[in-house]
Amino acid sequence: MSVSFRLRAVLVLATGVGAVGCAPPRVAAPQPDAEAASRLRATFVSSSASNATAEEATATGTGWAALKGRFTFAGTPGAAKALVVDKDTEVCSRGGMKLLDRSLLVDPSSKGLANVVVFARKTSRVKDPVPTVPAVFDQKNCEFLTPVFAARVGQPVDVRNSDPIGHNTNIAGTAFNQLIPANAATVYKPDSETGLPTMVTCNIHPWMKAYAMFRKDGYVAVSAPDGNFEIRDLPAGESIEFQVWHERSTGPSGALGLAQPVLKWTPKGRFQIRLEEGEVRDLGTLEVPPGAIAGTSGG
Amino acid sequence: MSVADRYSFSCQGRRQVRQPLAAAVLAVVALLAVGCGRTPPAAFRLNMVEATKQRLTPEQERQVGTILLAMFGTPDDPVALPETGLDEAKLRLAAGPVRSDIVGRKNGLYREHCVHCHGITGDGMGPTAAFLNPYPRDYRPGVYKFKSTERADKPTHADLVRTLHNGIAGTSMPSFALLSAVQVDALTEYVKYLSIRGETELALMRAFFELDDEDEGKLPESKEFLFAEILEPIAERWQSAAEARIEAPEMPTDIDLAASIAKGRELFYGDKANCVKCHGVTGLGDGQANDYDDWNKAIVEVTKELDSGRVKLAETSTRGMSADEAAEHRAQVAWVERFGKVLDGDALRPRTIPPRNLRMGIYRGGRRPLDLYYRIHAGINGAPMPAAKGTVDPEDIWHIVNYVLSLPYELDGELGADRMMVAKDRL
Numbered sequence: 001m002s003v004s005f006r007l008r009a010v011l012v013l014a015t016g017v018g019a020v021g022c023a024p025p026r027v028a029a030p031q032p033d034a035e036a037a038s039r040l041r042a043t044f045v046s047s048s049a050s051n052a053t054a055e056e057a058t059a060t061g062t063g064w065a066a067l068k069g070r071f072t073f074a075g076t077p078g079a080a081k082a083l084v085v086d087k088d089t090e091v092c093s094r095g096g097m098k099l100l101d102r103s104l105l106v107d108p109s110s111k112g113l114a115n116v117v118v119f120a121r122k123t124s125r126v127k128d129p130v131p132t133v134p135a136v137f138d139q140k141n142c143e144f145l146t147p148v149f150a151a152r153v154g155q156p157v158d159v160r161n162s163d164p165i166g167h168n169t170n171i172a173g174t175a176f177n178q179l180i181p182a183n184a185a186t187v188y189k190p191d192s193e194t195g196l197p198t199m200v201t202c203n204i205h206p207w208m209k210a211y212a213m214f215r216k217d218g219y220v221a222v223s224a225p226d227g228n229f230e231i232r233d234l235p236a237g238e239s240i241e242f243q244v245w246h247e248r249s250t251g252p253s254g255a256l257g258l259a260q261p262v263l264k265w266t267p268k269g270r271f272q273i274r275l276e277e278g279e280v281r282d283l284g285t286l287e288v289p290p291g292a293i294a295g296t297s298g299g
Numbered sequence: 300m301s302v303a304d305r306y307s308f309s310c311q312g313r314r315q316v317r318q319p320l321a322a323a324v325l326a327v328v329a330l331l332a333v334g335c336g337r338t339p340p341a342a343f344r345l346n347m348v349e350a351t352k353q354r355l356t357p358e359q360e361r362q363v364g365t366i367l368l369a370m371f372g373t374p375d376d377p378v379a380l381p382e383t384g385l386d387e388a389k390l391r392l393a394a395g396p397v398r399s400d401i402v403g404r405k406n407g408l409y410r411e412h413c414v415h416c417h418g419i420t421g422d423g424m425g426p427t428a429a430f431l432n433p434y435p436r437d438y439r440p441g442v443y444k445f446k447s448t449e450r451a452d453k454p455t456h457a458d459l460v461r462t463l464h465n466g467i468a469g470t471s472m473p474s475f476a477l478l479s480a481v482q483v484d485a486l487t488e489y490v491k492y493l494s495i496r497g498e499t500e501l502a503l504m505r506a507f508f509e510l511d512d513e514d515e516g517k518l519p520e521s522k523e524f525l526f527a528e529i530l531e532p533i534a535e536r537w538q539s540a541a542e543a544r545i546e547a548p549e550m551p552t553d554i555d556l557a558a559s560i561a562k563g564r565e566l567f568y569g570d571k572a573n574c575v576k577c578h579g580v581t582g583l584g585d586g587q588a589n590d591y592d593d594w595n596k597a598i599v600e601v602t603k604e605l606d607s608g609r610v611k612l613a614e615t616s617t618r619g620m621s622a623d624e625a626a627e628h629r630a631q632v633a634w635v636e637r638f639g640k641v642l643d644g645d646a647l648r649p650r651t652i653p654p655r656n657l658r659m660g661i662y663r664g665g666r667r668p669l670d671l672y673y674r675i676h677a678g679i680n681g682a683p684m685p686a687a688k689g690t691v692d693p694e695d696i697w698h699i700v701n702y703v704l705s706l707p708y709e710l711d712g713e714l715g716a717d718r719m720m721v722a723k724d725r726l
Contacts, residue, residue: 032364
């Protein structure tokens with residue numbers, strides 16, 4: 001092998017490395033608009049008192065109304081997978097009991113879809129004050145008893161452990177991660193709203209999973225095992241936008257978009273309704289197609 | 300003579316290179332090394348993982364970049380709006396390229412000492428980041444582990460100064476005790492700046508989802524929105540950190556150390572404190588091997604979402620779709636593909652977080668008994684370690700502290716060995 005060949009080979013190799021680099025290439029990010037930024041910065045120093053908008057004068061009605069409906073699933077959910085339980089088996093799989101994945105619960109006879117969350121995005125009035133009675137969030141046999149839990153901001157939540165072994169409860173995005181000793185409880189007061197349900201886990205038993213939703217007005221419904229949901233005491237006489245969510249939805253951040261042209265249901269999982277005083281609006285059966293849920297096949 | 304001139308001169312000087320091909324290749328190498336023009340000014344990188352996760356359009360990404368530029372300036376020219384509570388003079392000492400100012404004072408401290416690990420944006424993605432374990436901290440979510448405040452609260456300025464001063468034992472984070480107090484103070488301020496900027500960016504990107512239809516996919520740029528709803532709640536938490544200090548009672552003195560250690564041992568293995576579940580029956584940190592911290596978990600969760608999306612798309616047939624549905628399908632395919640590329644370049648491969656091996660005598664957040672008290676009381680924010688506050692009495696926390704501090708020196712009779720326990724005892 002001649003020297004020049006070897007030299008050439010080394011150089012070609014070096015060029016290759018130089019061209020490719022060591023780190024994977026990064027996707028180009030759009031450049032900010034420098035002129036627009038300096039214009040915007042100028043508005044920061046200007047007095048803000050002059051352009052402060054008056055409190056939005058929304059047409060507020062009187063009285064209260066309710067919204068209800070029923071979610072069904074049109075696909076084949078498939079058999080629920082057994083979770084891998086490799087710890088504290090004397091409690092967590094007592095008597096050979098298996099814990100199942102609950103992310104998609106469909107009632108076999110009625111096709112009802114459970115644990116769909118429907119909540120009001122914004123309301124001008126709330127009927128009931130924040131309850132002082134704690135909402136119970138319990139765990140037993142290494143499973144959270146409420147797969148999707150809702151409480152109001154400021155309402156005490158009694159985070160309980162009904163197992164003879166210790167757990168910890170870790171609510172993502174809230175910095176609440178607390179040891180809950182065997183058969184003990186601690187109180188948590190959510191201090192801010194969650195925009196969407198947030199994940200609750202136990203780090204000691206990683207298969208444990210639930211979702212929590214904290215809202216100021218408490219206008220949240222979680223569909224029952226038969227798919228039914230109802231939100232009561234909604235303010236009547238104003239247009240309320242609702243958000244719909246499911247853990248396994250393929251929509252953005254779990255938003256559940258449905259083809260409901262009458263309701264103008266958006267891909268972001270939203271629709272608007274104005275309710276009359278005393279009205280109980282029934283949306284009827286809302287069918288969720290298999291395409292809207294991850295990891296399922298057509299029916 | 301510019302660097303480029305000097306470089307090409309040295310190339311011409313290599314007369315032994317006779318092969319035209321080799322010369323051409325050398326020229327290419329030289330060009331690659333030197334580049335073609337001026338180095339572009341340093342710029343902050345947009346949080347592309349979050350932007351893609353939130354499915355922002357290029358215009359929306361651009362709007363976030365523009366708002367951030369208006370509020371925070373650039374790495375060479377940082378801005379400290381009064382609402383942030385940051386001191387712009389300190390930021391200027393830390394920001395920009397490494398240089399000396401007119402009185403010979405060193406400027407550009409962040410780029411001299413921090414950038415190669417923590418990155419220009421403070422995303423923990425500097426050039427060396429991928430080679431370190433644990434990865435350098437990503438400041439953008441504004442979450443810090445080692446602090447004297449309650450779990451949900453920000454670290455105090457003094458907490459961050461202590462971390463810089465002491466470094467973090469058992470990690471690649473060195474001590475900066477050789478820098479002057481003024482320099483450490485400036486760097487601490489700059490780290491807070493990068494966090495407030497990163498948290499603002501996350502809040503802006505997440506705000507798109509909350510938009511109403513009449514906003515037409517554009518965030519309002521009014522002070523009411525940008526300050527009252529986005530920046531001020533973030534900055535306020537940094538400013539109130541000092542009020543969130545954990546009040547630790549004095550270590551109990553009416554019990555002798557051996558008795559306190561014995562009590563701590565009981566708690567360690569008991570169902571109340573439950574330390575054993577993660578730190579292991581041996582205390583070697585082998586009780587829980589498959590968990591992630593919040594930074595890595597975010598990538599793990601996103602990857603899962605992406606994988607299930609990919610599977611779903613692959614098995615969906617476009618036959619019989621309406622034009623709208625087909626367009627939606629194509630958009631979904633493009634999104635999944637782009638997300639894969641974004642993760643390749645903007646995220647490090649997720650790593651699990653092992654619970655601390657308590658027999659090493661290495662305490663990342665400081666080895667004072669008080670540091671361990673804070674860790675047990677509040678847990679470790681961003682990590683799986685939960686808080687014992689409320690369910691374990693302060694006095695019992697002190698007993699656990701004493702037991703944990705004794706662990707590196709505990710002789711384990713059960714092993715029949717008259718020596719300290721080491722990792723291989725697991726086997």
